[in-house]
Amino acid sequence: MESSLEFSSSYSSSSSCRTFKVIVVGDSGVGKTCLTHRLCAGRFPCRPDATIGVDFRERVVDVEGERVKLQMWDTAGQERFRKSMVQHYYRNVHAVLFVYDVTYPASFRGLPAWVEECRQNSLGQDIPRFLVGSKGDLRKPGANQVSREQALKYAQAHGMTLFETSAKNPEVSRVGRRDRNGNGPPGESYHQDTMESIVMAVAARLRRCRKLPEQHHNKGYNGSFKVPADGRPLEKGHWACTC
Ligand SMILES: Nc1nc2c(ncn2[C@@H]2O[C@H](COP(=O)(O)OP(=O)(O)OP(=O)(O)O)[C@@H](O)[C@H]2O)c(=O)[nH]1
Numbered sequence: 001m002e003s004s005l006e007f008s009s010s011y012s013s014s015s016s017c018r019t020f021k022v023i024v025v026g027d028s029g030v031g032k033t034c035l036t037h038r039l040c041a042g043r044f045p046c047r048p049d050a051t052i053g054v055d056f057r058e059r060v061v062d063v064e065g066e067r068v069k070l071q072m073w074d075t076a077g078q079e080r081f082r083k084s085m086v087q088h089y090y091r092n093v094h095a096v097l098f099v100y101d102v103t104y105p106a107s108f109r110g111l112p113a114w115v116e117e118c119r120q121n122s123l124g125q126d127i128p129r130f131l132v133g134s135k136g137d138l139r140k141p142g143a144n145q146v147s148r149e150q151a152l153k154y155a156q157a158h159g160m161t162l163f164e165t166s167a168k169n170p171e172v173s174r175v176g177r178r179d180r181n182g183n184g185p186p187g188e189s190y191h192q193d194t195m196e197s198i199v200m201a202v203a204a205r206l207r208r209c210r211k212l213p214e215q216h217h218n219k220g221y222n223g224s225f226k227v228p229a230d231g232r233p234l235e236k237g238h239w240a241c242t243c
């Protein structure tokens with residue numbers, strides 16, 4: 001099995017980062033391991049093993065001058081590999097990526113079970129959620145697949161931001177206005193790296209947040225949130241999530 005912890009090559013020392021825990025969930029085989037490899041290490045693994053329990057990888061990005069570390073927790077899709085780990089990886093979560101395979105509708109139909117598992121583990125609606133349709137490179141016209149419209153409808157109903165991508169080939173061609181960093185005139189075609197779009201969207205969303213993860217967890221418990229027992233001020237690295 002590959003190393004559990006990987007760093008983005010240009011950001012291996014990250015002492016002053018705020019760290020955010022992002023869990024990646026979805027049915028077995030949808031491509032969670034490949035996705036997290038691509039998001040964090042920029043490559044597609046040759047032969048990913050089925051994840052046993054949980055594995056995590058890290059990526060540090062610069063968002064408007066602030067370094068943000070995303071800690072991606074790649075969770076096992078297979079029930080038999082999950083049981084003992086579930087409570088651990090749902091602790092202090094800042095964001096969730098729900099993954100389905102665009103070419104395999106059963107994995108899309110499996111999403112409500114993952115949403116329910118999050119709910120049962122006290123992840124409220126206010127935790128940022130992203131819906132990721134994987135394996136876009138395998139889309140074939142006319143095949144029985146999950147359409148973008150279907151996915152968009154689901155994402156909107158559940159307050160998720162939708163991305164369709166491919167860990168194998170994350171670049172797609174687009175025609176139209178470039179974003180503000182792209183500097184292209186309207187109508188010009190350009191390539192977009194969908195993985196980078198995901199990383200930046202997650203990082204930017206989390207960077208805006210100022211609440212503690214415990215605020216989410218303790219909602220409905222006693223209406224308050226944990227602070228260090230000895231009265232220490234909260235450290236920047238402990239800050240998190242939604243607002
Ligand atoms: N063509 C293509 N194949 C992919 C892509 N992403 C993953 N795969 C393949 O799909 C299979 C499963 O990928 P994994 O990343 O191991 O899936 P997983 O969701 O982590 O599976 P579990 O660990 O069992 O939960 C592997 O054979 C990958 O090579 C993709 O973007 N395109």
